[in-house]
Structures are given as structure tokens and as C-alpha cells.
Amino acid sequence: MTPINRYRDRSEAGQALARHLAPHVHEHTLVLALPRGGVPVAAEITRAFDLPLDVFLVRKIGHPSNPELAIGAIASGGVQLLDDSLIAAERIPEPVISSIVARESAELRRRETLYRGARPPPDLAHRPVILVDDGLATGYSLRVAVLALQRVSPPHLTIAIPVGAPESCATLAATVDEFVCPVQPEPFHAVGLWYDHFPAVSDEEVREILAHTTAAR
Numbered sequence: 001m002t003p004i005n006r007y008r009d010r011s012e013a014g015q016a017l018a019r020h021l022a023p024h025v026h027e028h029t030l031v032l033a034l035p036r037g038g039v040p041v042a043a044e045i046t047r048a049f050d051l052p053l054d055v056f057l058v059r060k061i062g063h064p065s066n067p068e069l070a071i072g073a074i075a076s077g078g079v080q081l082l083d084d085s086l087i088a089a090e091r092i093p094e095p096v097i098s099s100i101v102a103r104e105s106a107e108l109r110r111r112e113t114l115y116r117g118a119r120p121p122p123d124l125a126h127r128p129v130i131l132v133d134d135g136l137a138t139g140y141s142l143r144v145a146v147l148a149l150q151r152v153s154p155p156h157l158t159i160a161i162p163v164g165a166p167e168s169c170a171t172l173a174a175t176v177d178e179f180v181c182p183v184q185p186e187p188f189h190a191v192g193l194w195y196d197h198f199p200a201v202s203d204e205e206v207r208e209i210l211a212h213t214t215a216a217r
Helices: 010-024 038-049 084-090 094-116 140-150 166-173 203-211
Strands: 030-033 053-055 058-063 066-075 079-082 129-132 157-160 178-180
Touching (some): 030 038, 053 203, 066 084, 140 166, 166 178
16 A cells, blocks of 8 residues: 555555455355456455456446536446436436436447457356445445345345545445445545556456456356
8 A cells, every 4th residue: 555545556456455355255255346447456356365257337327518427327237326316406308318328328238248248147146246346436336236236136245445435435335235445535536536546447458357367157
């Protein structure tokens, strides 16, 4: 760990998470990463414990005039979570929301095919799951992922993130069996501020990591 609770990069963040996760690794645990940024973090966890890795696809629904502002999210399996109060306050028309959801749904399906190919999704109903991302701001992506995973009822669900906004962490922690986030700074501002090196992760990097990491068994 670098000074003032900053991580050097996603790999260091994953190694730090692995040290905190040791008590939460169960037999037959599967690590699921949120692409793209969660994949290099999760890869370090799978290496530390010789666990299989797979991806779980989510897409943020961004504000039409400010795409970085989340007004909701969608996940594999058709699960959708929208901030109805924000949408009403911003007076965003329903057809605009539908158009954004349709576009992001198409991108989710594209990435699912790109990352997994012909390999079917793993069976999650009978194995503990550790869900990993590179950080938590508003929490929409992880919240919708939890909703989707709860539909298949894994026996134990852990969220593991290197850094998160305290309020969002508290909200998510109440929804899962275990919640691991070693750095919860206040004020938080943005995930990337807590990394020295935080480049965008490409589709090719995700595919390369998945190809060189233990596949889901």
C-alpha cells in the first residue's frame, strides 16, 4: 500500500484485498469480477487462493446530458435498477430512459459474448461467490449485480472492493453476507483518486486475463 491509503494500481489493490479475504474464502468459492476495472483486481484474488474467475456483466445507465452521473444500472439476466426520484427530479422522459436502457443492454450482450464466447455462464446456485470491482462510488453497478445474483441464491455472497464511499459501503454491506472494503475515505469524491495509476481497462486486457486465469469449474 502506498502512503495515505492510496493503491499503486489495480494489481496492488487486488493483493491487498486478498489479505483481507482469507477468512471469507470457502470451499468451491467462485470469484466474479465486474468488467472492466474489476477484472485485474479479481485476478490477484484468484491467484492468491487458486480460485476460478468469471465475469458478471453490468452496465451503468447514465444521465442523458451527463453520462458519468448514474441514474441506474442493468445486469445480466434482465435485472434493472433505476433511481426514480432522480429521474423525476431531472424530468427525464420515459422514452429517453428506454432508449438508453436498450443501448446499454445491447452493449452488455456484446461484452458477454466477447468475454465468454461459447462458454456458458457458471452455475451459481450451489457455490459461494466473491463479487469484485475496483471501487465503489454511487454503488449502482454493484447494487444491480447483487439483485441479479440474489435471484440465483448463492449460498454465500461476499462483496470485495479496494476502496469505497462510506455511505455507499454501508448500504451495500446490509445486502450481502460479507462486505470487505479496507479503504473508506471521507471525503471520497471518485474511485480513481485513490489509485496512483488508474488507466482504462480494454476489452482485450479482460480477455487476456480470463484466458490466463483458472476458468470456472
